Amino acid sequence: MKRAFFIIAAILLLQGTASAKDLFVQSVKAKIMSEPNFKAQVLNTVNRGDKLEQVEEKDGWIKVKTGAASGWINHMAVADNPPMEKVTVITADASDLQEKARKRSSAITSAAAARGLSDAERKRMNEIGQADYRSMAYLEEMSGKISDRDVQDFEAGK
Amino acid sequence: MMKKILLGSALAFLLTVPAAAENVARIRTHNLGQSINTEDIKAEITFGKEVGARILGKYPLYKNDALTRYANLVAKTLAQYSNRPELAFTVGILDTDMINGFSAPGGYIFITRGAIEAMNDESELAAVIGHEMIHICQRHIVKELNIHGTSDSPVMGFSHMIGGAGEAVNLTFVRAVDEATNILFERGYKKQDEIEADTLGVLLAANAGYDPTALVRYFKKIKSGQEKEIASITKLHPSFDERIQWISQSIEKDGLGGNGYKIGKERFNGVLARKD
Numbered sequence: 322m323k324r325a326f327f328i329i330a331a332i333l334l335l336q337g338t339a340s341a342k343d344l345f346v347q348s349v350k351a352k353i354m355s356e357p358n359f360k361a362q363v364l365n366t367v368n369r370g371d372k373l374e375q376v377e378e379k380d381g382w383i384k385v386k387t388g389a390a391s392g393w394i395n396h397m398a399v400a401d402n403p404p405m406e407k408v409t410v411i412t413a414d415a416s417d418l419q420e421k422a423r424k425r426s427s428a429i430t431s432a433a434a435a436r437g438l439s440d441a442e443r444k445r446m447n448e449i450g451q452a453d454y455r456s457m458a459y460l461e462e463m464s465g466k467i468s469d470r471d472v473q474d475f476e477a478g479k
Numbered sequence: 480m481m482k483k484i485l486l487g488s489a490l491a492f493l494l495t496v497p498a499a500a501e502n503v504a505r506i507r508t509h510n511l512g513q514s515i516n517t518e519d520i521k522a523e524i525t526f527g528k529e530v531g532a533r534i535l536g537k538y539p540l541y542k543n544d545a546l547t548r549y550a551n552l553v554a555k556t557l558a559q560y561s562n563r564p565e566l567a568f569t570v571g572i573l574d575t576d577m578i579n580g581f582s583a584p585g586g587y588i589f590i591t592r593g594a595i596e597a598m599n600d601e602s603e604l605a606a607v608i609g610h611e612m613i614h615i616c617q618r619h620i621v622k623e624l625n626i627h628g629t630s631d632s633p634v635m636g637f638s639h640m641i642g643g644a645g646e647a648v649n650l651t652f653v654r655a656v657d658e659a660t661n662i663l664f665e666r667g668y669k670k671q672d673e674i675e676a677d678t679l680g681v682l683l684a685a686n687a688g689y690d691p692t693a694l695v696r697y698f699k700k701i702k703s704g705q706e707k708e709i710a711s712i713t714k715l716h717p718s719f720d721e722r723i724q725w726i727s728q729s730i731e732k733d734g735l736g737g738n739g740y741k742i743g744k745e746r747f748n749g750v751l752a753r754k755d
Binding site: 347348349351358359360361369380381395397398399400404405406407408409410439442443446450451452453454456457459460461463464465466467471472475476478 | 517520521524525528529531532533535536539540542544547548551552553555556559560561562563564565566567568569570571587649653679682683685686687688732733734735737746
Protein backbone atom coordinates (compact mmCIF):
# COMPACT_ATOMS: atom_id res chain seq x y z
CA MET A 322 0.00 0.00 0.00
CA LYS A 323 2.88 2.31 0.91
CA ARG A 324 4.34 1.72 -2.53
CA ALA A 325 1.09 2.89 -4.13
CA PHE A 326 1.28 6.11 -2.14
CA PHE A 327 4.85 6.64 -3.31
CA ILE A 328 3.79 6.12 -6.91
CA ILE A 329 0.97 8.63 -6.62
CA ALA A 330 3.26 11.11 -4.83
CA ALA A 331 5.86 10.66 -7.58
CA ILE A 332 3.22 11.24 -10.27
CA LEU A 333 2.03 14.40 -8.53
CA LEU A 334 5.62 15.61 -8.20
CA LEU A 335 6.22 14.98 -11.87
CA GLN A 336 3.11 16.98 -12.69
CA GLY A 337 4.56 19.81 -10.63
CA THR A 338 7.94 19.79 -12.36
CA ALA A 339 6.27 19.64 -15.78
CA SER A 340 4.90 23.12 -15.12
CA ALA A 341 8.44 24.62 -14.89
CA LYS A 342 8.74 26.42 -18.21
CA ASP A 343 11.62 26.33 -20.63
CA LEU A 344 11.99 29.19 -23.07
CA PHE A 345 14.00 29.38 -26.27
CA VAL A 346 15.67 32.48 -27.66
CA GLN A 347 14.15 33.41 -31.06
CA SER A 348 16.04 36.65 -31.60
CA VAL A 349 19.48 36.35 -33.23
CA LYS A 350 20.89 37.63 -29.94
CA ALA A 351 19.40 39.14 -26.79
CA LYS A 352 20.62 40.79 -23.62
CA ILE A 353 20.07 39.44 -20.12
CA MET A 354 19.69 42.46 -17.84
CA SER A 355 20.10 42.79 -14.06
CA GLU A 356 16.72 44.60 -13.84
CA PRO A 357 13.67 44.54 -16.17
CA ASN A 358 14.80 47.45 -18.36
CA PHE A 359 17.53 48.16 -20.92
CA LYS A 360 19.21 50.82 -18.77
CA ALA A 361 20.19 48.17 -16.20
CA GLN A 362 23.47 46.28 -16.25
CA VAL A 363 23.96 43.74 -19.06
CA LEU A 364 24.71 40.41 -17.36
CA ASN A 365 24.99 38.23 -20.41
CA THR A 366 24.12 37.92 -24.08
CA VAL A 367 22.22 34.87 -25.32
CA ASN A 368 21.82 33.64 -28.89
CA ARG A 369 19.04 32.18 -31.04
CA GLY A 370 18.20 28.66 -29.91
CA ASP A 371 19.58 29.01 -26.37
CA LYS A 372 17.35 27.42 -23.73
CA LEU A 373 16.41 29.43 -20.64
CA GLU A 374 14.35 28.60 -17.60
CA GLN A 375 11.56 31.02 -16.75
CA VAL A 376 11.51 32.13 -13.12
CA GLU A 377 8.91 34.91 -13.18
CA GLU A 378 7.27 37.42 -15.53
CA LYS A 379 6.73 41.12 -14.99
CA ASP A 380 5.41 43.80 -17.31
CA GLY A 381 6.77 42.41 -20.58
CA TRP A 382 9.98 41.10 -19.04
CA ILE A 383 10.82 37.55 -18.02
CA LYS A 384 13.23 36.59 -15.27
CA VAL A 385 15.23 33.62 -16.50
CA LYS A 386 17.97 31.33 -15.28
CA THR A 387 21.02 30.91 -17.45
CA GLY A 388 23.30 28.42 -15.75
CA ALA A 389 23.92 29.58 -12.19
CA ALA A 390 22.96 33.20 -12.84
CA SER A 391 19.54 34.75 -13.36
CA GLY A 392 18.46 37.97 -15.04
CA TRP A 393 15.75 39.62 -17.11
CA ILE A 394 15.07 39.19 -20.83
CA ASN A 395 12.45 41.04 -22.86
CA HIS A 396 9.52 38.79 -23.79
CA MET A 397 9.83 39.64 -27.48
CA ALA A 398 13.09 37.70 -27.73
CA VAL A 399 11.75 34.33 -26.56
CA ALA A 400 9.05 31.72 -27.15
CA ASP A 401 8.29 28.35 -25.57
CA ASN A 402 9.27 26.41 -28.68
CA PRO A 403 12.74 26.13 -30.26
CA PRO A 404 13.19 28.57 -33.18
CA MET A 405 11.98 27.20 -36.50
CA GLU A 406 13.84 27.22 -39.79
CA LYS A 407 12.60 29.59 -42.51
CA VAL A 408 9.35 28.37 -44.03
CA THR A 409 8.60 28.98 -47.68
CA VAL A 410 5.54 28.16 -49.71
CA ILE A 411 6.24 27.01 -53.22
CA THR A 412 3.34 27.60 -55.51
CA ALA A 413 2.64 24.49 -57.51
CA ASP A 414 0.00 24.02 -60.16
CA ALA A 415 -3.22 22.27 -59.21
CA SER A 416 -2.55 19.03 -61.09
CA ASP A 417 0.81 18.59 -59.37
CA LEU A 418 -0.81 19.11 -55.98
CA GLN A 419 -3.59 16.63 -56.71
CA GLU A 420 -1.06 14.01 -57.76
CA LYS A 421 0.93 14.50 -54.53
CA ALA A 422 -2.20 14.29 -52.42
CA ARG A 423 -3.31 11.10 -54.15
CA LYS A 424 0.08 9.44 -53.64
CA ARG A 425 0.54 10.36 -50.02
CA SER A 426 -2.40 11.18 -47.79
CA SER A 427 -0.20 13.01 -45.28
CA ALA A 428 0.67 15.45 -48.05
CA ILE A 429 -2.89 16.70 -48.30
CA THR A 430 -2.45 19.50 -45.81
CA SER A 431 0.90 20.55 -47.30
CA ALA A 432 -0.49 20.51 -50.79
CA ALA A 433 -3.55 22.42 -49.77
CA ALA A 434 -1.55 24.89 -47.71
CA ALA A 435 0.31 25.82 -50.85
CA ARG A 436 -2.87 26.24 -52.85
CA GLY A 437 -5.17 28.82 -51.32
CA LEU A 438 -7.22 30.04 -54.24
CA SER A 439 -7.37 28.13 -57.51
CA ASP A 440 -5.45 29.42 -60.53
CA ALA A 441 -8.74 30.23 -62.28
CA GLU A 442 -9.89 32.33 -59.34
CA ARG A 443 -6.55 34.12 -59.16
CA LYS A 444 -6.76 34.90 -62.87
CA ARG A 445 -10.27 36.29 -62.44
CA MET A 446 -9.17 38.48 -59.47
CA ASN A 447 -6.25 39.73 -61.54
CA GLU A 448 -8.47 40.54 -64.51
CA ILE A 449 -10.98 42.54 -62.50
CA GLY A 450 -8.13 44.43 -60.81
CA GLN A 451 -8.91 43.22 -57.32
CA ALA A 452 -5.58 41.48 -56.86
CA ASP A 453 -2.12 41.71 -58.37
CA TYR A 454 -0.23 38.43 -58.19
CA ARG A 455 2.45 39.50 -60.63
CA SER A 456 3.56 42.30 -58.33
CA MET A 457 3.54 39.87 -55.40
CA ALA A 458 5.84 37.59 -57.39
CA TYR A 459 8.16 40.54 -58.13
CA LEU A 460 8.36 41.39 -54.42
CA GLU A 461 9.02 37.81 -53.40
CA GLU A 462 11.78 37.62 -55.99
CA MET A 463 13.36 40.85 -54.69
CA SER A 464 13.14 39.62 -51.10
CA GLY A 465 14.47 36.18 -52.02
CA LYS A 466 17.60 37.67 -53.59
CA ILE A 467 18.74 38.98 -50.19
CA SER A 468 21.01 36.55 -48.35
CA ASP A 469 21.72 36.40 -44.61
CA ARG A 470 25.19 37.72 -45.41
CA ASP A 471 23.65 40.73 -47.23
CA VAL A 472 21.62 41.50 -44.09
CA GLN A 473 24.67 41.21 -41.81
CA ASP A 474 26.65 43.51 -44.09
CA PHE A 475 23.77 45.98 -44.23
CA GLU A 476 23.46 45.96 -40.44
CA ALA A 477 27.20 46.56 -40.12
CA GLY A 478 26.84 49.58 -42.42
CA LYS A 479 28.77 48.06 -45.33
CA MET B 480 -10.61 2.40 3.10
CA MET B 481 -7.08 2.68 1.76
CA LYS B 482 -8.22 1.27 -1.57
CA LYS B 483 -10.92 3.91 -1.76
CA ILE B 484 -8.39 6.67 -1.07
CA LEU B 485 -6.07 5.26 -3.70
CA LEU B 486 -8.88 4.93 -6.20
CA GLY B 487 -9.98 8.47 -5.44
CA SER B 488 -6.43 9.80 -5.89
CA ALA B 489 -5.98 7.92 -9.14
CA LEU B 490 -9.32 9.21 -10.41
CA ALA B 491 -8.41 12.75 -9.39
CA PHE B 492 -5.12 12.40 -11.25
CA LEU B 493 -6.80 11.03 -14.35
CA LEU B 494 -9.25 13.89 -14.28
CA THR B 495 -6.52 16.51 -13.88
CA VAL B 496 -4.54 15.23 -16.86
CA PRO B 497 -7.09 16.07 -19.55
CA ALA B 498 -7.94 19.29 -17.72
CA ALA B 499 -4.28 20.31 -17.68
CA ALA B 500 -3.88 19.30 -21.32
CA GLU B 501 -6.92 21.39 -22.19
CA ASN B 502 -5.44 24.37 -20.34
CA VAL B 503 -2.12 24.01 -22.18
CA ALA B 504 -3.99 23.77 -25.47
CA ARG B 505 -5.93 26.89 -24.60
CA ILE B 506 -2.80 28.75 -23.60
CA ARG B 507 -1.09 27.63 -26.78
CA THR B 508 -4.06 28.71 -28.83
CA HIS B 509 -4.22 32.13 -27.27
CA ASN B 510 -0.54 32.62 -26.74
CA LEU B 511 -0.04 32.50 -30.49
CA GLY B 512 3.55 32.35 -31.51
CA GLN B 513 4.01 29.30 -29.35
CA SER B 514 3.79 25.66 -30.38
CA ILE B 515 3.15 26.41 -34.02
CA ASN B 516 4.22 23.87 -36.61
CA THR B 517 5.38 24.17 -40.22
CA GLU B 518 1.91 23.52 -41.64
CA ASP B 519 0.48 26.40 -39.59
CA ILE B 520 3.16 28.70 -40.94
CA LYS B 521 2.55 27.56 -44.52
CA ALA B 522 -1.15 28.21 -44.07
CA GLU B 523 -0.43 31.67 -42.68
CA ILE B 524 1.90 32.51 -45.58
CA THR B 525 -0.58 31.25 -48.17
CA PHE B 526 -3.30 33.37 -46.62
CA GLY B 527 -0.98 36.38 -46.44
CA LYS B 528 -0.08 36.06 -50.14
CA GLU B 529 -3.75 36.41 -51.05
CA VAL B 530 -4.21 39.41 -48.75
CA GLY B 531 -1.00 40.95 -50.13
CA ALA B 532 -2.24 40.52 -53.70
CA ARG B 533 -5.47 42.32 -52.69
CA ILE B 534 -3.47 45.21 -51.22
CA LEU B 535 -1.60 45.44 -54.52
CA GLY B 536 -4.94 45.30 -56.34
CA LYS B 537 -6.02 48.43 -54.47
CA TYR B 538 -2.75 50.35 -54.62
CA PRO B 539 -0.31 49.80 -57.50
CA LEU B 540 3.23 48.71 -56.75
CA TYR B 541 5.94 51.37 -56.91
CA LYS B 542 8.43 49.36 -58.89
CA ASN B 543 11.81 50.68 -57.89
CA ASP B 544 14.49 48.01 -57.41
CA ALA B 545 16.87 50.12 -55.30
CA LEU B 546 14.21 51.37 -52.88
CA THR B 547 12.52 47.97 -52.69
CA ARG B 548 15.80 46.19 -51.92
CA TYR B 549 16.66 48.84 -49.33
CA ALA B 550 13.29 48.54 -47.54
CA ASN B 551 13.64 44.75 -47.57
CA LEU B 552 17.13 44.99 -46.06
CA VAL B 553 15.81 47.19 -43.25
CA ALA B 554 12.97 44.72 -42.63
CA LYS B 555 15.27 41.71 -42.61
CA THR B 556 17.63 43.50 -40.21
CA LEU B 557 14.71 43.99 -37.82
CA ALA B 558 13.43 40.46 -38.40
CA GLN B 559 16.66 39.04 -36.96
CA TYR B 560 15.50 40.38 -33.58
CA SER B 561 11.87 39.31 -33.89
CA ASN B 562 10.14 36.30 -32.38
CA ARG B 563 9.33 34.90 -35.86
CA PRO B 564 12.62 33.62 -37.33
CA GLU B 565 10.62 31.28 -39.57
CA LEU B 566 9.25 34.14 -41.70
CA ALA B 567 11.21 35.60 -44.62
CA PHE B 568 9.50 39.05 -44.54
CA THR B 569 8.93 40.87 -47.80
CA VAL B 570 8.38 44.61 -48.21
CA GLY B 571 6.71 46.40 -51.09
CA ILE B 572 6.29 50.12 -51.76
CA LEU B 573 2.80 51.25 -52.81
CA ASP B 574 2.57 53.99 -55.41
CA THR B 575 0.34 56.51 -53.68
CA ASP B 576 0.85 59.93 -52.04
CA MET B 577 -1.21 58.73 -49.09
CA ILE B 578 0.79 58.14 -45.89
CA ASN B 579 0.20 54.67 -44.46
CA GLY B 580 1.51 51.16 -44.07
CA PHE B 581 -0.16 47.74 -44.23
CA SER B 582 0.78 44.21 -43.39
CA ALA B 583 -0.53 40.80 -44.31
CA PRO B 584 -0.04 37.58 -42.33
CA GLY B 585 2.98 35.47 -43.13
CA GLY B 586 5.45 38.35 -43.46
CA TYR B 587 4.16 40.77 -46.13
CA ILE B 588 4.65 44.47 -45.41
CA PHE B 589 3.58 47.42 -47.56
CA ILE B 590 4.64 51.03 -47.03
CA THR B 591 3.30 53.82 -49.22
CA ARG B 592 5.59 56.02 -51.29
CA GLY B 593 3.98 59.02 -49.56
CA ALA B 594 4.97 57.62 -46.16
CA ILE B 595 8.58 57.14 -47.26
CA GLU B 596 8.78 60.61 -48.80
CA ALA B 597 7.65 62.08 -45.47
CA MET B 598 10.49 60.31 -43.62
CA ASN B 599 13.77 61.92 -42.65
CA ASP B 600 16.01 58.92 -42.20
CA GLU B 601 16.42 55.14 -41.99
CA SER B 602 15.46 54.94 -38.32
CA GLU B 603 11.99 56.33 -39.20
CA LEU B 604 11.63 53.73 -41.97
CA ALA B 605 12.72 51.04 -39.50
CA ALA B 606 10.15 52.27 -36.96
CA VAL B 607 7.29 52.14 -39.49
CA ILE B 608 8.38 48.71 -40.75
CA GLY B 609 8.72 47.61 -37.10
CA HIS B 610 5.10 48.63 -36.45
CA GLU B 611 3.84 46.54 -39.39
CA MET B 612 6.15 43.66 -38.47
CA ILE B 613 4.63 43.45 -34.99
CA HIS B 614 1.11 43.16 -36.46
CA ILE B 615 2.48 40.08 -38.26
CA CYS B 616 4.61 38.69 -35.43
CA GLN B 617 1.76 38.97 -32.93
CA ARG B 618 -0.66 37.55 -35.52
CA HIS B 619 -3.21 40.31 -34.97
CA ILE B 620 -5.29 39.48 -38.07
CA VAL B 621 -4.93 35.74 -37.59
CA LYS B 622 -6.19 36.09 -34.01
CA GLU B 623 -9.07 38.36 -34.94
CA LEU B 624 -10.27 36.02 -37.67
CA ASN B 625 -9.61 33.03 -35.42
CA ILE B 626 -7.56 31.29 -38.09
CA HIS B 627 -5.62 28.23 -37.08
CA GLY B 628 -3.56 25.65 -38.89
CA THR B 629 -3.49 22.09 -37.75
CA SER B 630 -5.39 22.72 -34.53
CA ASP B 631 -9.18 22.80 -34.56
CA SER B 632 -10.89 26.11 -34.27
CA PRO B 633 -14.42 26.75 -33.04
CA VAL B 634 -15.01 29.20 -35.89
CA MET B 635 -12.93 28.10 -38.83
CA GLY B 636 -10.12 25.59 -39.07
CA PHE B 637 -7.49 26.86 -41.41
CA SER B 638 -6.59 23.33 -42.43
CA HIS B 639 -10.22 22.86 -43.46
CA MET B 640 -10.37 26.27 -45.04
CA ILE B 641 -7.45 25.76 -47.38
CA GLY B 642 -6.97 22.03 -47.05
CA GLY B 643 -10.43 20.94 -48.01
CA ALA B 644 -12.09 20.84 -51.34
CA GLY B 645 -15.30 22.17 -52.75
CA GLU B 646 -16.99 25.50 -53.24
CA ALA B 647 -18.09 25.98 -49.62
CA VAL B 648 -14.53 25.64 -48.36
CA ASN B 649 -13.22 27.96 -51.02
CA LEU B 650 -15.91 30.49 -50.20
CA THR B 651 -14.82 30.43 -46.56
CA PHE B 652 -11.24 31.16 -47.63
CA VAL B 653 -12.33 34.04 -49.89
CA ARG B 654 -14.51 35.46 -47.11
CA ALA B 655 -11.59 35.35 -44.68
CA VAL B 656 -9.40 37.20 -47.21
CA ASP B 657 -12.23 39.74 -47.65
CA GLU B 658 -12.49 40.13 -43.89
CA ALA B 659 -8.74 40.66 -43.54
CA THR B 660 -8.73 43.35 -46.24
CA ASN B 661 -11.72 44.93 -44.53
CA ILE B 662 -9.69 45.19 -41.31
CA LEU B 663 -6.79 46.73 -43.25
CA PHE B 664 -8.76 49.25 -45.31
CA GLU B 665 -11.98 49.96 -43.42
CA ARG B 666 -12.19 48.81 -39.82
CA GLY B 667 -8.64 49.08 -38.59
CA TYR B 668 -7.05 46.92 -35.90
CA LYS B 669 -8.21 46.90 -32.29
CA LYS B 670 -6.74 49.71 -30.21
CA GLN B 671 -4.82 47.22 -28.08
CA ASP B 672 -3.22 45.77 -31.21
CA GLU B 673 -2.14 49.25 -32.32
CA ILE B 674 -0.61 49.93 -28.90
CA GLU B 675 1.28 46.64 -29.18
CA ALA B 676 2.43 47.38 -32.75
CA ASP B 677 3.66 50.86 -31.77
CA THR B 678 5.42 49.94 -28.55
CA LEU B 679 6.87 46.57 -29.58
CA GLY B 680 7.76 47.94 -33.01
CA VAL B 681 9.86 50.64 -31.37
CA LEU B 682 11.43 48.00 -29.13
CA LEU B 683 12.20 45.78 -32.12
CA ALA B 684 13.82 48.64 -34.03
CA ALA B 685 15.82 49.63 -30.94
CA ASN B 686 17.05 46.06 -30.50
CA ALA B 687 18.29 46.25 -34.08
CA GLY B 688 20.15 49.42 -33.09
CA TYR B 689 17.74 52.09 -34.42
CA ASP B 690 16.83 55.27 -32.56
CA PRO B 691 13.78 54.44 -30.39
CA THR B 692 12.47 58.01 -30.65
CA ALA B 693 12.20 57.78 -34.46
CA LEU B 694 8.48 56.90 -34.57
CA VAL B 695 7.58 59.80 -32.28
CA ARG B 696 9.65 62.16 -34.47
CA TYR B 697 7.87 60.84 -37.54
CA PHE B 698 4.37 61.19 -36.04
CA LYS B 699 5.09 64.74 -34.90
CA LYS B 700 6.12 65.59 -38.45
CA ILE B 701 3.23 63.99 -40.35
CA LYS B 702 0.42 64.95 -37.96
CA SER B 703 0.61 68.51 -39.20
CA GLY B 704 0.75 67.38 -42.83
CA GLN B 705 -1.81 67.60 -45.61
CA GLU B 706 -5.26 66.35 -44.53
CA LYS B 707 -5.64 64.35 -47.74
CA GLU B 708 -2.37 62.51 -47.26
CA ILE B 709 -2.98 61.49 -43.64
CA ALA B 710 -6.73 60.81 -43.96
CA SER B 711 -6.22 57.05 -44.26
CA ILE B 712 -3.81 56.71 -41.35
CA THR B 713 -6.00 58.81 -39.04
CA LYS B 714 -9.13 56.90 -40.07
CA LEU B 715 -7.56 53.54 -39.28
CA HIS B 716 -5.45 54.41 -36.22
CA PRO B 717 -5.87 56.14 -32.85
CA SER B 718 -4.84 59.83 -32.73
CA PHE B 719 -1.18 60.75 -33.15
CA ASP B 720 -1.17 62.37 -29.71
CA GLU B 721 -2.38 59.18 -28.05
CA ARG B 722 0.19 57.13 -29.92
CA ILE B 723 3.02 59.49 -29.06
CA GLN B 724 2.01 59.26 -25.42
CA TRP B 725 2.04 55.47 -25.16
CA ILE B 726 5.25 55.14 -27.16
CA SER B 727 6.98 57.64 -24.86
CA GLN B 728 5.73 55.78 -21.79
CA SER B 729 6.97 52.48 -23.19
CA ILE B 730 10.41 53.92 -24.00
CA GLU B 731 10.65 55.14 -20.42
CA LYS B 732 9.43 51.84 -18.93
CA ASP B 733 11.82 49.67 -20.91
CA GLY B 734 14.78 51.99 -20.39
CA LEU B 735 15.28 52.65 -24.10
CA GLY B 736 16.78 55.87 -25.35
CA GLY B 737 20.12 57.48 -24.84
CA ASN B 738 23.08 57.54 -27.15
CA GLY B 739 24.56 55.05 -29.53
CA TYR B 740 21.51 54.36 -31.70
CA LYS B 741 21.54 54.52 -35.52
CA ILE B 742 19.70 57.25 -37.45
CA GLY B 743 20.94 56.38 -40.95
CA LYS B 744 20.22 59.69 -42.64
CA GLU B 745 22.98 59.48 -45.22
CA ARG B 746 22.14 55.99 -46.48
CA PHE B 747 18.41 56.81 -46.56
CA ASN B 748 18.96 59.99 -48.56
CA GLY B 749 21.34 58.15 -50.87
CA VAL B 750 18.73 55.50 -51.74
CA LEU B 751 15.94 58.06 -52.13
CA ALA B 752 18.08 60.09 -54.48
CA ARG B 753 18.41 56.98 -56.64
CA LYS B 754 14.68 56.29 -56.84
CA ASP B 755 14.09 58.32 -59.99
